[in-house]
Amino acid sequence: MxxxxxxxxxxxxxxxxxxxxxxxxxxxxxxxxxxxxxxxxxxxxxxxxxxxxxxxxxxxxxxxxxxxxxxxxxxxxxxxxxxxxxxxxxxxxxxxxxxxxxxxxxxxxxxxxxxxxxxxxxxxxxxxxxxxxxxxxxxxxxxxxxxxxxxxxxxxxxxxxxxxxxxxxxxxxxxxxxxxxxxxxxxxxxxxxxxxxxxxxxxxxxxxxxxxxxxxxxxxxxxxxxxxFVQFHPTVYVDEGGTLLISEAVRGEGAILQNAYGERFMPAYDEDAELAPRDVVARAVKRERDLSGEVFLDVSEVDFAGQFPDLVEQCEQRGIDWESGIPVTPAQxxxxxxxxxxxxxxxxxxxxxxxxxxxxxxxxxxxxxxxxxxxxxxxxxxxxxxxAPGREPMPMDVPDLNDRDPALPDSFAREKFTRLRRVMGEYVDIDRDPDELDRALGVLRRLKGEVDAYVRTRTSRSLYELRNASVVALLIARAAAENDESVGTHNLVEPEESVGLHAE
Ligand SMILES: Cc1cc2nc3c(=O)[nH]c(=O)nc-3n(C[C@H](O)[C@H](O)[C@H](O)COP(=O)(O)OP(=O)(O)OC[C@H]3O[C@@H](n4cnc5c(N)ncnc54)[C@H](O)[C@@H]3O)c2cc1C
Known part of the structure; x- marks a missing residue:
């Protein structure tokens, strides 16, 4: 050694x-x-x-x-x-x-x-x-x-x-x-x-x-x-260029959320309105998007350019017309x-x-x-x-992971990651239906089995990342399926449950 x-x-x-x-x-x-x-x-x-x-x-x-x-x-x-x-x-x-x-x-x-x-x-x-x-x-x-x-x-x-x-x-x-x-x-x-x-x-x-x-x-x-307990942020701009978070500090300064009909909806969901806890606002934004099509963050009452110049710059780089309201959606x-x-x-x-x-x-x-x-x-x-300090390292004989086949078809990892994300996005997101969680568990178990088979004979960073993602996805889905109490970010729903101005 x-x-x-x-x-x-x-x-x-x-x-x-x-x-x-x-x-x-x-x-x-x-x-x-x-x-x-x-x-x-x-x-x-x-x-x-x-x-x-x-x-x-x-x-x-x-x-x-x-x-x-x-x-x-x-x-x-x-x-x-x-x-x-x-x-x-x-x-x-x-x-x-x-x-x-x-x-x-x-x-x-x-x-x-x-x-x-x-x-x-x-x-x-x-x-x-x-x-x-x-x-x-x-x-x-x-x-x-x-x-x-x-x-x-x-x-x-x-x-x-x-x-x-x-x-x-x-x-x-x-x-x-x-x-x-x-x-x-x-x-x-x-x-x-x-x-x-x-x-x-x-x-x-x-x-x-x-x-x-x-x-x-x-x-x-x-x-x-x-x-x-996976937290979704309520105010994220998303386009093909990826996500842009619009900080909660903007709501802290007075920005409000409006649905596609121009209605301010948060007071109907929580007495603290836009300043309610993150899980409450994220669920409300999702629901209003489902009901009306879009949700906007209206920054007209905020000195957005003066107080958040970095955000203004990023909005402008992304071509967002922030003065007309920033389209937002919840994202992990x-x-x-x-x-x-x-x-x-x-x-x-x-x-x-x-x-x-x-x-x-x-x-x-x-x-x-x-x-x-x-x-x-x-x-x-x-x-x-x-x-942490104060303990002696104790080297020992361990298997050599270099002595393995490094090749992994790119398409394998890409395809598995796409499947994993689709399952998590559809079944293990903000609103969770117990039947969908069971379905997610089935798919994720199969996917982990396929990835494990590769990990037994191959070593590469991307393969281990995929292995790690599949382990963690299973841990999340299993914990969600085992918790039958809606609390905080874990929100169990009937499929067509909805709340809000249009639900009456
Ligand atoms: C857009 C955005 C805005 C946020 N705003 C706030 C905010 O205003 N205030 C706040 O309190 N929190 C905020 N958060 C959350 C907060 O930033 C993170 O939770 C926090 O920074 C996590 O710190 P960390 O050191 O645990 O992980 P990270 O900062 O993510 O660092 C993890 C590091 O581990 C490395 N790593 C990962 N896997 C491996 C591996 N296998 N081997 C070696 N290295 C590895 C990564 O490369 C990275 O360097 C925000 C998060 C995001 C994404």
Whole structure:
């Protein structure tokens, strides 16, 4: 085993959660390796975060309550305590003082002198942001920090394919780079692989969001939880060029939703109207689109150009006549569930941690409050990164995955992915009918069987991504089929159920 590659802490993923874990581990003088399959920063959801990052202002208890209310009472109060109580120190220490993120500033009356934004289901303005491009400002600085750090070894364009396990303990992962696959042994392995948007036909997530960490952890035997709670963002513009998220902050400033008849419909669905929790607004937008054909975000009462210049630029690049209302539809956005972890990001297998969107901390319950995901990734990334060092890597003999046939017909992966997305989009979306969920399970089981047959003899990044997507799709569909209670983002319906102005 001489010469086998090893590291004290292996971090998989280079979004906010992976970078935060790397920073915290490196602060303990640990030797850290961060492997990310991203070829460019835009490959992480963190880059695309718009509205910003929520922090605690005068009333932390109200912030906690907002998170719990948005989750329909299902968020874990202990996890929410951790998030809110660690929020301000983490943001101040890392984002403001270490990375010097240029958050928009305010009127000078606050301890944190910033221009706090407001988003749906928040009781007050508490969201730090840089225009509506917060994520790119955060990630650009974070990636530069980890790249420059002498104790953090960054491997770009390097995908983890599988975890290496021994008697219930995780000892590292197989990494693929340029077609070559090698094992790397680690005292602790931290998964920070982000979301699952690639499982759906329409998602705000960047491509490559195939749920790799969740699949690898589940296949290794780690517990996962709340997989049915897939969040759809209510206001996404979609055309053949892909998706463009219109931040909730725009509704926070007064934009309203109208159906194709020009009627404002949200007050009929919820007393908080456009500022109701995300799951409520997403269902209403879907219904109004079904009933009237189209839904528009009317920004005429907002200083859209003044307050959201980045969004205006993106609208204009896409040829959207935003002054006449932006056509919007719900699209997959976030997974509330994931790999079960405790308050320090420890998963149920020794040596394994999970942080960020791939983890289930309990903070989001059945529906996430806006602008709490960057915060969760930061807080849990730091906590896991502090906890992970101190274990010796334990190399061992493992099979050589290079000694296999790398060829995979492109058409195989393309065709399977198309089938998987169609099933998830039709049967496991916002409204869920138990018969359709059963149908989805049948198709997904067959599809996973076909993909597994290839994985037994072949190794390639795209094949493993397909394998991971099929595992995670099954986990989502199974959890949805097993949960007979409509709550938060899990909404069971009779096929022709409808609510709203036209239903009378
Ligand atoms: C358009 C958009 C807007 C959003 N706006 C906000 C907002 O305003 N506020 C907020 O709080 N949240 C927002 N979110 C959600 C938030 O951005 C994400 O949930 C969060 O950034 C996830 O961070 P992460 O570090 O867990 O994952 P990511 O940032 O997605 O990073 C995952 C990383 O893992 C890498 N990776 C994946 N699989 C592998 C593998 N097998 N091997 C190696 N590397 C791998 C990826 O390449 C990527 O680098 C938004 C999301 C989107 C898509």
């Amino acid at each position: 001489a010469g086998q590659e090893s590291t004290e802490v292996l971090i998989v993923g280079g979004g906010i959660a992976g970078c935060a874990a790397a920073l915290a581990s490196a602060r303990t003088d640990a030797e850290v390796t961060l492997a990310t399959k991203a070829r460019r920063p835009e490959d992480a959801s963190t880059w695309w975060a718009q509205g910003g990052i929520a922090i605690s202002r005068d009333d932390p208890e109200q912030f906690k309550q907002d998170i719990i209310d948005a989750s329909a009472g299902t968020a874990d109060p202990e996890a929410v305590d951790v998030l809110v109580e660690k929020a301000n120190d983490a943001v101040r220490d890392v984002l403001v003082e270490t990375l010097e993120v240029p958050f928009d500033t305010g009127d000078g009356n606050d301890d944190f002198d910033f221009d706090f934004g407001r988003e749906a289901a928040h009781d007050e303005e508490r969201i730090l942001h840089v225009d509506a491009s917060t994520g790119s400002y955060v990630l650009e600085r974070f990636l530069a920090f980890v790249d420059d750090h002498p104790d953090i070894h960054v491997l770009d364009d390097t995908a983890a394919l599988d975890l290496i396990t021994h008697e219930g303990e995780v000892r590292g992962a197989y990494l693929e780079s340029g077609g070559d696959v090698r094992p790397i042994f680690a005292g602790a392995t931290v998964l920070a692989t982000g979301g699952v948007g690639d499982l759906y036909p329409e998602s705000t997530n960047p491509s490559g969001s195939t749920g790799d960490g969740i699949a690898m952890a589940a296949l290794a035997g780690a517990d996962v939880a709340d997989m049915e 956005h976030f997974l509330c569930g994931g790999i079960s972890v405790d308050g320090r990001g420890r998963a149920s297998l020794d040596g394994l941690y999970a942080v960020g969107e791939c983890a289930h901390t309990g903070v989001h319950g059945a529906n996430r409050l806006a602008s709490t995901s960057l915060l969760e990734g930061l807080v849990w990334g730091l906590r896991a990164g502090e906890d």
